[in-house]
Amino acid sequence: MSDDADVIVVGAGLAGLRAAHVLNDAGRRVVLVDSSPRVGGRLASREVDGHVLDRGFQLINPAYPELAASGVMDDFDLRRFSSVVRFTDGDTSFELGDPRRDPRRAWTALRHPDLGVTDALKLGFALGVLRFSSAAAIVKGPDLATRDALRRLRVSERAIDGVVAPFLRGTLLDDDLATSWHYSALVLKSFTRGRPGTHPRGVAALADAFASRLTSTTLRLGETVRRVSAHSVHTEGARYDARAVIVATDATSAHSLLAIPDPGWRAQTTWWLSLPRVPDATQLRIDTRRRFLSSALDLASAAPERAPLGRSLIGASANGEFTADHDAAVRDDVARLYGVPVREVDLIARDVVAKALPVLGLPLDLHRSSERDGVIVAGDFLQTPSIQGALVSGRRAARRALVRSVAGGQ
């Protein structure tokens, strides 16, 4: 029987798309199969009443090395937000940002109620070191939970609870800072190097940008893969043969196809709210009253196309799964954070994403085995729970498949 392709990739999330992208650039024929009717996996966006909503609160950081190396950002319409973060209770605000971009930030940092001079200097120094350290240097040595690593750096509990944890919890989906310090340090490094942004068509546009570059890939969407082996893939009604097979699904699906351990998931709930356009709202807002919201951001401040004319689109998120019982409290909090009467805040949607990020093990291991029974494996759960992690895993899987397809199988 002749092969249907050189390589079959199962899963058209970012890991699978990146794998197909690298294989196409090397001249290989690829069949890319996904159970969903669209590409992108967890990167998903939709339109609701003139608003473009992502499936959960997601930002794209152009400083992710793998994203930059992919070339996809060259003509990507990324709309960046401010690099300054506003800690606010609605009445009083403190803005923290990079003093190299704006020297006034050093002064405001010192006025933050949870940051004394010593903490401000320690954290500023640590961020400066991370900015110029290589990823390899950052992950060298023993890893610790982020809170423990900060204690070891002698950052005070007050600064950890008042500044670092509120800043990181929305990215790590971890309220306790139990996540690997090596990973947190990589995340902080990426924030010192780039300003995250969004796209007028939502975060799904990033997956579309990868898909549009696939020249010699046949997309099979809406086909669920039931069984895989080193050289074949079985869906409900079809079988595909190739020299190599890559499984680039999420962790739970990889577990059912290949019995790979499932690390479990961290959940996120995002409320999407519409309110009259707020001027100068490109800063991430963190609620210093410390209720359950991690942060809020006006997506329309950078991409006005994402909301009807004259409206702001606020994405407000919290870690965990929340029901409608919390909707009223979220409207109150967002009204306070943006200084508008609560009657002017309309709830558009609430996204509860139970499987948002795979739980990251401690210590961080960026070299986990990416092969099972002759099948090559990719996915963010093998690297880091991020766009960067998914892309790196996809590229690495493609390199393995390239070797195998040159060798003629096996």
Ligand SMILES: Cc1cc2nc3c(=O)[nH]c(=O)nc-3n(C[C@H](O)[C@H](O)[C@H](O)COP(=O)(O)OP(=O)(O)OC[C@H]3O[C@@H](n4cnc5c(N)ncnc54)[C@H](O)[C@@H]3O)c2cc1C
């Ligand atoms: C709410 C939320 C917020 C996030 N925020 C950020 C952020 O701000 N910054 C950041 O960097 N990252 C963020 N992430 C993480 C990032 O989106 C993911 O790490 C990345 O998209 C994972 O890509 P992946 O290809 O590994 O997996 P997935 O996107 O899960 O792709 C797996 C694909 O496999 C398919 N599949 C599964 N089983 C089968 C089967 N049996 N047959 C066929 N197809 C199958 C699925 O349909 C899916 O398309 C966020 C994620 C979520 C959900």
